[in-house]
Amino acid sequence: MALEIPEGIKTWSQFGHPILMWTLFGITIYALYLGVKSSKVRSADKETRKELIKQNFSQRHHKMGSILLALMVVGNIGGMAVTYINNGKLFVGPHLLAGLGMTCLIAISASLVPYMQKGNDLARNTHVSLNIVLLGLFGWQALTGMQIVQKILDRMMS
Known part of the structure; x- marks a missing residue:
């Protein structure tokens, strides 16, 4: 017995992915901001560091990264x-191949966290580099995804 999905659900379900991905694109930019702030904590003088530590940039960056990994x-x-x-x-x-590549990049980036926590600079630099590439791909995916959404809307209007 085949499960038949109602046409309305099939039609409108096509917009869940783009909405989620645009939300994740925003969260990615926020995670970048937190990561930059976290980096500043490590390089700040003693007094500045005391003030920055109170804002939990590192912990917030880690949480956003975990959310991004799971939702991506x-x-x-x-x-x-x-x-x-x-x-x-x-x-x-x-679009599909870049999306799969992005999923691999974010998984590899997240897997570097234990090494970064032990002070491994190669892991940190790799993490940052992968995430810069990920952010660039994400921006491109957002644009190509909107082209796909436009095709879906055109098909719905015909």
């Missing part, structure tokens, strides 16, 4: 699932 994986899988449900196939192209 869920959003990636969800986007692929909705595409498959609505089209019977995935469209293997730059």
